[in-house]
Amino acid sequence: MKMPAVSLLEWQKKFGSEEACAAELAKVRWPDGFFCPRCGSRKASYISTRHLYQCSKCRHQVSITAGTIFHATKISLVKWFWAIYLTASDKGGISALRLAKHLGVSWLTAYRMLRKIRMAMAHRDSIYRLKGFIELDDTYVGGKRSGKRGRGAEGKKPVLVAVEMHPDKGAGFTAMKAVETISHDTVQSFLTRKLLTGQKVKTDALPALTVVGTSQQHEKKITPPEEAAKWLPMVHVIIGNMKAFLTGTFHGVSLKYLQEYLDEFCYRFNRRFWEPELPMRLLNACLAHVPVTKAEFG
Ligand SMILES: [Zn+2]
Incomplete structure (x- = not known):
């Protein structure tokens, strides 16, 4: 409307x-x-x-x-x-x-x-569930260096990120969830809350993400870090935007309330074409x- x-x-x-x-x-x-x-x-x-x-x-x-x-x-x-x-x-x-x-x-x-x-x-x-072509990845926020897993999880919080990918229009809606760990349970709960079932979901081949295949059409590929942005281009752009939002406005966010800031980022991103409204x-x-x-x- x-x-x-x-x-x-x-x-x-x-x-x-x-x-x-x-x-x-x-x-x-x-x-x-x-x-x-x-x-x-x-x-x-x-x-x-x-x-x-x-x-x-x-x-x-x-x-x-x-x-x-x-x-x-x-x-x-x-x-x-x-x-x-x-x-x-x-x-x-x-x-x-x-x-x-x-x-x-x-x-x-x-x-x-x-x-x-x-x-x-x-x-x-x-209220909304992502659908169509979806890229899904995890990232880490906080600590001295934000970044991918494997750089030492100390003081960092994992975040699951999914984004709809429209072949001609670019990104659609996005959803993010801060979790304690990336596991079958947390990934499954994210999928249930944020995605319609039976969608085409692309991920890298992180073991915890194999659960995606139980409710979605899962396309996975082992990607070395330098190629990750090729396989999952849009979700990497969104993750970059989200981190800029967190550091730019809030100068680093208490991880305790990270989800609230992610919610604000997603709300704004999902309505970026309706800014005057x-x-x-x-x-x-x-x-x-x-x-x-x-x-x-x-
Ligand atoms: Zn009365």
Whole structure:
């Protein structure tokens, strides 16, 4: 679905008040207008300090932020909406420090907001499964030297990377997963979550990747490092882009939260042709109900 491109001034005009932002949330929750779950009344007033709609007839209160990334937030929705706009329009990904300055909040608050926005990004992409011709490889992130396996795994985290390869159009969608080890189990779980079954999947001949053959049409080839980029050209380009993204914007990422940054990279990469639409797309992803659990967000 095409989304409108919105300029900074238009955003300010559209989402300049708590009421306007709440109305946008309400549109997602009640596409046909407010509906009281207790008495069925269609009239309500908004209590902006608590992000609540109160039924005008029976006074029942409904939280407009329940089930979204804004749940239980003390930050104004206007600030949240700006965070979304700034995140979406900063090409390389905005840092918590920069966001904190723009919004007039503490670094920690900005950092937490960014984590939740990344969660919405991940949730959006989790719906999609890669298909067609796919290149799949592993890489290592962190430590003194990022690179392939075999350079000493100390302080590094393995990442599984898959990308759709269109013969004439180049790369399609990509998916990445940080794992503890590259094993049959982690590869299988990645395939199940991120790929449709029965696709054509190219890999090098790493033993842990033989499991690809159980659910996919697996093409594998033993490749010496200097030839790896010929056999799997696109996935190597993507891995290079991802590492530049991690070092450029975030100056090295704590490996504990690596997956969140990978999620942001993939979200942006997968929408690189729709850049002007990104603020509205990201807003939509954030307004949708995201399962926010303590396990996911400590
Ligand atoms: Zn009511």
